[in-house]
Amino acid sequence: MEDKLSIAIAQIAPVWLNKSATINKVESAILEASAQNASLVCFGETLLPGYPFWLDLTGGSKFNDPVQKEIFAHYLSQAVSIEEGDLGSICSLAKEKQIAVYLGIAERAGDRGGHSVYCSLVYIDRSGLIQSVHRKLMPTYEERLSWSIGDGHGLRVHSLESFTVGGLNCWENWMPMARSALYAQGENLHVAVWPGNTNNTIDVTRHLAKENRMYVLSVSGLMRREDIGPDVPHHDLIFGxxxxxxxxxxxxxxxxxxxxxxxxxxxxxxxxxxxIDMQTVREERxxxxxxxxxxxxxxxELRVNRERQKLTTFSDEKLTTSSDE
Known part of the structure; x- marks a missing residue:
């Protein structure tokens, strides 16, 4: 097998809380990575359509606050519905360019009613197929005011040429058992996605690399004050x-x-x-x-529940009729 693999960081800012415009930026970055002959391109945590930065800036913990309700409603309206095909054009582009994609999304999950948001990491393979959707196991601190708690269904790895790649969201990368679940599946290329903070990536990236003797790609989003667009609800409060x-x-x-x-x-x-070169992994192992x-x-022994958690199970029985005739 070919030992060497070209991987790409796409450190970009979203068109904050604007799904369609951010999809356009993601696709432009995929094209740029493809032009550089990358086989994998990765994007930051909930890059599509953006991380909930407003929580720290608007008193996000105020209960029953109209401001928080309005911003969340907008966030929900811009969140990604995989079931409705929101990632269709990205999948098609991945297939066209034969490039795999790790993309952080704010997911509006249809299998959980469609009105809650999950911090999800999606892996799209080089044929354009979504192979896993990992919902963040435990949102961190104020994130719990906008994101729901995920499950273990997406704790999966994927073959990419001679490598085995997996990924986790932000502070999940500090969770020993979550990491171990990926290591045990043969992971040797790890993708850690972040909203954008050097203080997060500078220590854990090297730690994970040495812990599992693997390559670690930490990819962060970028968010500048000017990225807070005027169409975002309560723009003046957030921007100020x-x-x-x-x-x-x-x-x-x-x-x-x-x-x-x-x-x-x-x-x-x-x-x-x-x-990156698989030979280096072999040497360090x-x-x-x-x-x-x-x-x-x-x-x-570590036991991992990879069932997708759901609220209801319906058992539809076929109705039959009988006749004495």
Whole structure:
């Protein structure tokens, strides 16, 4: 098998809380990554249509507050419905360009009624098929005011040439058991997605790389004060309280020995590619393989529930009629 793989970071800002316009930016970044011969391109946490930065800026915890209701209603209206085909054009482009995509979305989940938002990480393969949708296991702190709690259904890895790739959302990357669930499936290329904060990526990226002797691609979104558009509900309140960079980037790539391939990027929009080599994974696994020769399954066992959680199960019985005639 071909040992080398070209991977791309797409550190871009959304057209904040505007689904259709952000899809256009995502597709432009996919085209740019494809032009650089990337086989995989990755985007930040809930990049489509944007991270809920307003919560810190508007008193997000106020109960029954009309401001929070109006902003959330707008967020919900712009969230991604996979069932309704919102990712169709992105899937078609992935197929056309033969490029895999990891994309962070705010998902309006039809299988949970369609009125709650999940922080989801979607993997689209090079044939344009959605292979997994991972809903964030535990939204962090104020995120719980806008996102619902996910499940283990998307804790899956995928073959990509000679590599096995998996991914997690933001602080899930600090969850040892979530990481272990991916490691045990042979992961050797990990995608960690973030809303945009160098303080998050600079430590955990290298830690994960050394822990599982794998490549780690941390991809962040970008959010600038000027990205808060005038059509966003309560624009003046959000804009007036925002810093210059609510999301300052920090995307980076670490090698299996923890060294930097791409050091954390500054607050700029860019599509950047790097070539990784499976031979380096093999070399680093020689002395430490946490799911192989350095594991102790006789002592430790992790059980993972990958059923998609749902509220109801319907059993429709076929109605029959009988006649004495």
């Amino acid at each position: 309280n925002a810093q210059d960079f609510p999301g300052d980037g920090g995307s980076c790539i670490a090698a299996p020995d923890g060294s930097w391939i791409v050091e954390p990027l500054g607050p700029e929009e860019t599509v950047l590619t790097a070539v 020689q002395n430490f393989d946490p799911s192989g020769h350095y594991s102790r399954p006789d002592v430790f």
